[in-house]
Amino acid sequence: MTFFIGVHRRLSAANKLLSLRDRQRPIIYLTERLARAASSELTLTGSVRENARALLDVGADIIVYPELGLDYRTAALAAFRLAPVQVCGWGHPVTSGLPTIDAFLSCAAMEPANASEHYTERLLTLPALGMRYLSPPIPPARSRDELGLPSSGTLYLVPHSLFKLHPDNDAVYSGVLANDPAATLIFFEGVDGGARRITRRRLSRLFAECGVDFAARTRFLPMRSRDAFLQVLLAGDVVLDSLRFSGGNVSLDALHCGVPVVTHPGEFMRGRQTMAMLQQIGGAELICGSIESMIETAVDVANDTSRRQKLGATLRANLPALTQSDTPLHALDETLNTLLER
Numbered sequence: 001m002t003f004f005i006g007v008h009r010r011l012s013a014a015n016k017l018l019s020l021r022d023r024q025r026p027i028i029y030l031t032e033r034l035a036r037a038a039s040s041e042l043t044l045t046g047s048v049r050e051n052a053r054a055l056l057d058v059g060a061d062i063i064v065y066p067e068l069g070l071d072y073r074t075a076a077l078a079a080f081r082l083a084p085v086q087v088c089g090w091g092h093p094v095t096s097g098l099p100t101i102d103a104f105l106s107c108a109a110m111e112p113a114n115a116s117e118h119y120t121e122r123l124l125t126l127p128a129l130g131m132r133y134l135s136p137p138i139p140p141a142r143s144r145d146e147l148g149l150p151s152s153g154t155l156y157l158v159p160h161s162l163f164k165l166h167p168d169n170d171a172v173y174s175g176v177l178a179n180d181p182a183a184t185l186i187f188f189e190g191v192d193g194g195a196r197r198i199t200r201r202r203l204s205r206l207f208a209e210c211g212v213d214f215a216a217r218t219r220f221l222p223m224r225s226r227d228a229f230l231q232v233l234l235a236g237d238v239v240l241d242s243l244r245f246s247g248g249n250v251s252l253d254a255l256h257c258g259v260p261v262v263t264h265p266g267e268f269m270r271g272r273q274t275m276a277m278l279q280q281i282g283g284a285e286l287i288c289g290s291i292e293s294m295i296e297t298a299v300d301v302a303n304d305t306s307r308r309q310k311l312g313a314t315l316r317a318n319l320p321a322l323t324q325s326d327t328p329l330h331a332l333d334e335t336l337n338t339l340l341e342r
Contacts, residue, residue, distance in 0.1 A: 067091025109276035133323035153182035162195040175295035258312035281318035
């Protein structure tokens with residue numbers, strides 16, 4: 001397993017910022033570009049002990065972990081004091097809980113007023129989206145029949161990983177189906193068989209209690225390429241955000257396709273990502289204060305063609321200014337240099 005761990009020496013990070021305007025190359029190409037732009041590059045492929053020793057030998061002034069929590073080996077490295085200053089980013093939007101991590105880099109627009117209470121690290125926030133985002137090229141649209149989708153009725157997309165779907169989401173699904181007789185819910189199966197079985201079983205029981213035909217009103221699509229995934233988004237009417245742990249990449253993909261994303265923000269940053277995106281690109285009317293409001297808004301947008309098209313055009317037109325902004329990169333540069341000075 002190769003880890004990407006940013007190592008920032010006492011050099012001007014501003015001189016190292018890449019434009020990253022190439023939107024069609026694979027991520028491995030981006031990694032190679034970053035390696036070429038750095039004064040040196042170290043790929044970690046050994047055991048935790050070997051990787052820790054290799055990082056310690058670098059003698060870095062600061063180590064930036066883009067995320068902590070998705071892989072135990074990265075978390076194990078972060079538990080060591082391998083540099084005088086260690087920082088983690090919000091690639092995984094939850095505090096590391098480690099005393100060896102000095103600061104947590106987050107997105108200001110996504111954090112609630114009491115955000116500092118949610119982190120063991122010192123919370124430092126970045127403007128705009130908190131990062132630059134490599135927007136995908138949008139493929140040509142395909143018909144619903146070609147994509148294996150219902151040719152008629154309204155399509156409510158739930159394109160999130162199934163393990164993110166807290167049972168609180170079930171009230172949204174049942175409410176949408178109850179208020180829109182022509183609705184079909186579209187899920188993606190993913191690669192986790194356990195999550196797929198649990199979600200299907202939970203929803204089928206709920207729908208049976210509500211007198212809803214589970215098989216007729218839902219579709220679970222298999223994994224597919226990025227382009228094919230985006231084409232499904234293009235064919236949908238509304239994306240239903242996931243409660244408690246909102247969409248990140250998925251919401252950005254939908255917004256790039258001009259598909260309205262309806263959300264109900266949660267208490268913590270991880271449940272407020274879609275909200276922050278919508279607030280900054282003219283989609284505030286899609287941010288709901290309750291599950292009931294979320295259902296009402298989703299059904300209205302899905303069934304009001306004029307409103308949906310106007311919203312989609314606004315979101316799609318405004319999003320690039322947010323995702324391609326250099327502001328968070330320059331703020332990151334300033335933040336890291338300030339940490340070094342202290």
